[in-house]
Amino acid sequence: MELAPALLGALPELLLALGATVLTMVGPFVVDQRRAWLTRAALLTLVGALALVPTPPDGLIFGGLFVVDGFGKFMKILVLGATAWTLLIAEEGRQSASMRAFEYPVLVLFSALGMLATVSANNLMSLYLGLEMMSIPLYVLTALKRESRHAGEAGIKYFVLGALASALLLYGCALLYGFTGTTDFNALAVALPDAPPLGAAAGLVFLVAGIAFKLSAAPFHMWTPDVYEGAPTPVTAFLAAAPKVAAGALMLRVLFGPLIGLADVWMPAIAVLAVLSMTVGAFGALRQTGLKRLLAYGTIGHSGYIFVGIAAGTPEGIHGACVYLAIYAVMTIGAFACLLAMHRSHQPFEQVEHLAGIGRHRPMFALAFSALLLSMAGLPPLAGFVAKLYVFRAAVEADLFWLAVVGVLASVVAAAYYFRVVYVMYFADGDEDFEHMPGRRVTLTVTATALTALLFLFVAPVVVEAAARAAGTLGL
């Protein structure tokens, strides 16, 4: 094995690892007033890694443990972009002392490193390593706000359930290895059709369950509302964007790579997951009064729509899922930035009713938030419509009409709760006691994402084309 091309292929990962290590060592010696520099250094690392993503040549590296391809590069750009963006807005949302700990940017970097490894995993071992490296910093980040009991509770909950999911995933990997004798994706794809069907199916089910947990797909969604609510909002924003993209990418890579031979088994299973997630997300959100819980159920629903694309089992399905992940990441960052952008009576927005009257007093903010929410609801001409369009198109072309119909009906129910937030903002009366948070980054984020939501139809061809090229390279 030649080392040089391998190192070249993993350039973004190496940069992240280097940056994270250096910051870990430097961090404890940086005084409180200079902590912002740590975040800047972390941002620089992320942006540098982002710039390096397109450079390596495609191929297998590290003896087939990692794969570099167009699909991976597309997802890495999404992951790194979402991570950098959420870190950028987190700076202004981290008021308390424990949240300003130097570990914050370091943990984010390590998690991002894990996500990159996950996205380009080509072996069950590297898959597991990447996924754990992504998740463990997330557990810590969730509980980082030590003075908050909610954060601690959320951290523990996330950790225990996450560990359970990891165990399931590992068990699935073990079963697949046991029945085929290999952990390499390429070898698995060849060996699985000859493996005992029941054993292979069992391995598949555990593996998919483990990844579905990370994607917060029903019925593995239980942790999502509590963790979203308990975690500090900047962490929730991070948690909701980048790791979802990484997990979605992993799901696609696994199902359309080594497990493609078992498509007959997983297609119906994924369709069931899709139906469950869409309905749980839609109906669960209806009764939520907390904004973050509502967005959490939104996430559950969104993972259902991603599964609609995957369940189609076609190149169009991969394409649809890629488009969906890209748009979902931007909309999620925007929605959480809205929560960070403003306070009411010196309190952050927590309940839906805290937004009452904002349409009158802060019309531009209300417009931006409405655009983001209705975009998530999938209303044309907003960005989310294009996302839903492509996954439903995949389902229709794969003759999964029933799934598409369930999906659109669930999106009507989902629209009801997104419209409910819009209704509180515009129809309900409230006092003028909103104050903008200091700092321009969050405001700029809200503006940029809202404009993306509103004007997406003009840039849609570019995104759709990029996703199509990425999706085209997936597969063995």
Add this chain to the structure above:
Amino acid sequence: MSTWPILSLLVFLPVAGIAFLALTGRSGAENDRNARDVTLWTSLANLALAVVLAARFDPGKDGFQFVEHAAWLPELGVAYHVGVDGISVLFILLTALLVPICIVASWTTVVERVRSWMVAFLAMEALMIGVFVARDALLFYVFFEAILIPMFLIIGIWGGERRVHAAFKFVLYTLAGSVLFLIAILTLASLAGSTDMDRLEHTPIAVDAQRWIWIAMFASFAVKVPMWPLHTWLPDAHVQAPTAGSVILAGVLLKLGGYGFLRFSLPMLPAASAEFMPLVYVLSAVAILYTSLVALMQRDMKRLIAYSSVAHMGVVTLGLFTASARAISGAIVQMLSHGLVSAALFLVVGVVYDRRHSREIADYGGLVHSMPRYAVLFMLFALAAVGLPATSGFVGEFLVIVGVFPVSAVFAACAAAGMVLSAAYMLWLYRRVVFGGVPAGPPLPDLDRRETGMFLPLAILVLWLGIQPDFVFRLVEGPSAELAARLLAAQTGGGV
């Protein structure tokens, strides 16, 4: 033909108006006045453009004119493709006419959040015209469904006391219908490899597939029309919406359902349309008879007109699904006429509502004494709603009845009975409100110049369309003859 993109201008001029509004300040009397002025002049400029379009449109030519085509999402077969035929020209004129009237109607009555109101109306205008010019199914869908957002806000922010309920009912009903339409479009796209409506019209589709696609589309359009029994959102939406909101809802939004039938169900799925004709006939007949009776018993003026809308739209759907050029053009004329008349009637209610803040019929009486001009105009529109000859209402209903009669005398009789019932509820309403005893309270002042100004164009058009409908027929006879031929071919040749 002109080389400048007049259709895109029609769609994007209101958007430019919105950009201007964004530059004006948020509140204060001067800013409000600026917002009103910007919106009125934008919508008047759009009306002028629409008139230019109508003048330059050549009814003698087949097919679509002023076509613009630009690739958009090529691998889905979606393009920015716009064009107009005679039917679209008429609906564009209707929309461009009603929007400035709405702005004038809300000139003094909308005093809260004026700028947002104006933005919502210009957005509505852009989207509605977008629906009428779209020649790509997905583009059509984007415009069609995006209308929900400004309408939700119009009902919800400026509506009556139960506005929230009405706004949600409106959105959820229409959304539930139209998402199935999206599935139908995607199915068509996968069959034809494109969402171009010209191509979809010439793609033969198996009867079995047609049936399912037709049902999915029907769910969407029937809610929009609205057809019985999916009409229950309409009375709530109308009653709670502010006057201008009701005007645009009755005047244009209800036409989107009928327009959808004209553009999708009939030309693309003729076999299924022929097959489901009895269903449409029965639903239309029930709508005509049942909702007329319901209208008769209403105590709220807006609710009465809302139910009468359902009945009138029943005549439209009856005509649309009849394989006769006469019935189809009658249905189109009826849609236009209803667009003018129901818009005018909601304005009529709005005028007295502004004065006494009540929609109850019982609160009014003897208006003829203090409001003679109002009484005359009300009379004209009430008679047009009844379908009196020499008003626009007569032309459409008569043609539909004549067209339906050879197919089924029973259903033609139903439509005729609808005319009789409409005379009953409209004239009774008129008698109770305009004549009769004067209730206590100060006499209401007659129409001022602003109000007269908004009624006059409608009154002139209602009479013109009733006496001299040639202009309209020249525009619609080509497309309706083609649709009728397709339906007839499907009925006789398709073996269904």
